[in-house]
Amino acid sequence: MHYVSTRGSAPALGFEDVTLAGLASDGGLYLPESWPCFSAEDIRALAGLSYVETAVRVMAPFVAGSLGEEELRELCTAAYGRFSHDAVTPLVQLDHRHWLLELFHGPTLAFKDVALQLLGQLFERFLSRRDDHLTIVGATSGDTGSAAIDAVAGREKIDIFMLHPEGRVSDVQRRQMTTVLAPNVYNIAIDGSFDDAQALVKAMFNDAAFARRFNLSAVNSINWARLMAQVVYYFYAAVRLGAPERAIAFSVPTGNFGDVFAGYVAAQMGLPVARLMVATNVNDILHRALSEGDYSQGQVVATATPSMDIQVSSNFERLLFDAGGRDGKALAEQMKGFEASKAMRLTNAQREGASALFTSARVDADGMTMAMRWAYDAAGQVIDPHSAIGLAAARSIDLDPSVPVVTLATAHAAKFPTAVERATGIRPSLPSRVGDLFAREEAYAKLPGTFDAVTAYVAERATPRA
Numbered sequence: 001m002h003y004v005s006t007r008g009s010a011p012a013l014g015f016e017d018v019t020l021a022g023l024a025s026d027g028g029l030y031l032p033e034s035w036p037c038f039s040a041e042d043i044r045a046l047a048g049l050s051y052v053e054t055a056v057r058v059m060a061p062f063v064a065g066s067l068g069e070e071e072l073r074e075l076c077t078a079a080y081g082r083f084s085h086d087a088v089t090p091l092v093q094l095d096h097r098h099w100l101l102e103l104f105h106g107p108t109l110a111f112k113d114v115a116l117q118l119l120g121q122l123f124e125r126f127l128s129r130r131d132d133h134l135t136i137v138g139a140t141s142g143d144t145g146s147a148a149i150d151a152v153a154g155r156e157k158i159d160i161f162m163l164h165p166e167g168r169v170s171d172v173q174r175r176q177m178t179t180v181l182a183p184n185v186y187n188i189a190i191d192g193s194f195d196d197a198q199a200l201v202k203a204m205f206n207d208a209a210f211a212r213r214f215n216l217s218a219v220n221s222i223n224w225a226r227l228m229a230q231v232v233y234y235f236y237a238a239v240r241l242g243a244p245e246r247a248i249a250f251s252v253p254t255g256n257f258g259d260v261f262a263g264y265v266a267a268q269m270g271l272p273v274a275r276l277m278v279a280t281n282v283n284d285i286l287h288r289a290l291s292e293g294d295y296s297q298g299q300v301v302a303t304a305t306p307s308m309d310i311q312v313s314s315n316f317e318r319l320l321f322d323a324g325g326r327d328g329k330a331l332a333e334q335m336k337g338f339e340a341s342k343a344m345r346l347t348n349a350q351r352e353g354a355s356a357l358f359t360s361a362r363v364d365a366d367g368m369t370m371a372m373r374w375a376y377d378a379a380g381q382v383i384d385p386h387s388a389i390g391l392a393a394a395r396s397i398d399l400d401p402s403v404p405v406v407t408l409a410t411a412h413a414a415k416f417p418t419a420v421e422r423a424t425g426i427r428p429s430l431p432s433r434v435g436d437l438f439a440r441e442e443a444y445a446k447l448p449g450t451f452d453a454v455t456a457y458v459a460e461r462a463t464p465r466a
């Protein structure tokens with residue numbers, strides 16, 4: 001399988017190179033040159049397979065040329081063996097029509113584990129083939145940081161430096177990062193906001209000499225391998241609810257557009273997807289883009305769903321490319337315009353291409369609270385605020401009532417106990433596998449939010465390339 005950049009001028013690469021590169025050299029994002037196709041017969045054959053076997057079948061075409069089937073199975077077995085539920089991503093029924101797909105049974109209690117546990121395995125495999133070393137640098141407002149740290153802790157060929165804004169992530173989220181005491185893990189609390197931390201990381205990548213010396217790599221959802229891993233659970237859930245004989249709708253709490261784009265990929269591969277609901281909180285750039293064609297950046301408002309407090313969705317570029325006719329040169333121009341003015345209109349082709357499958361809804365704090373209460377009253381389910389945004393949107397979907405609607409439950413309620421308690425009166429407790437989180441020792445550096453302080457810290461500790 002070869003991969004092409006959404007901006008049309010970076011070289012096409014194989015899966016291994018795309019995984020290690022992350023972003024394309026022309027600033028674009030990688031996508032498969034063409035979508036693999038699953039026939040109704042192929043989908044029927046997934047019935048009853050375990051999560052790992054489903055993953056092997058669904059991902060095999062994407063890794064062809066870089067990993068054999070047996071190798072892929074080994075990596076998936078290692079990655080998904082760390083989940084606490086045997087089904088990895090179990091379905092829970094809420095009423096005759098609505099379902100939750102629980103994606104939070106991984107080590108750090110959010111759906112990001114599904115992709116990052118596999119990415120950790122892929123990095124290790126590819127780096128040992130090349131005898132190379134990687135320095136992961138990232139900024140986190142919560143879930144990505146802990147999932148990435150867990151996925152690479154203790155790995156010999158990787159160091160990870162994770163910046164978080166001091167005092168602005170929840171105690172659970174901070175402790176999930178800072179209590180990992182492996183020698184290759186470096187947590188840094190920055191005096192500043194998440195945006196400041198993010199800007200510092202960008203500046204490090206833009207320093208070409210520094211980036212080359214330490215072989216810097218990112219783990220945010222621009223990495224194709226993460227999206228690929230997320231395609232699997234759309235197949236797994238749909239097959240359990242009757243695909244390919246009937247179509248299934250999905251509602252996805254959305255921030256960077258990675259998770260819901262994986263649903264789009266599943267549909268391109270032949271999975272019967274009735275609709276993809278893009279659920280946003282009041283930071284609604286995607287809702288405006290999909291309903292009115294207006295992709296213009298507003299001010300980020302802090303909400304009870306921090307992982308969706310985003311005003312630019314990096315993976316949206318992938319949809320604009322694929323649904324808009326795959327014209328990389330034209331998209332590069334369009335994105336340059338957006339980067340300069342922070343606003344753009346979708347083309348007619350992009351709007352039509354998107355509207356075939358996507359719909360969207362903006363859910364405010366009241367809508368979120370009501371969905372949490374409904375899930376509890378209707379089915380005894382205590383759900384997290386992000387999942388509640390998805391569920392509120394799912395319940396507003398305009399579709400024949402015979403179509404099952406699956407809401408992706410992206411985090412465990414215990415990650416956001418205060419918001420959950422406010423809505424339902426119930427304070428969710430941490431599952432036993434992370435139960436002693438508050439007794440563990442923490443270690444992290446506190447640094448001023450300046451480029452010099454952070455690069456000096458990294459340069460002293462990271463492994464330079466041979």
Ligand SMILES: *Cc1c(COP(=O)(O)O)cnc(C)c1O
Pocket residue numbers: 110111112143144221253254255256257258259260307308386410411
């Ligand atoms: C990251 C995250 C999201 C948003 O997912 P995207 O792929 O960025 O759209 C939603 N919910 C939770 C809990 C998350 O951690």
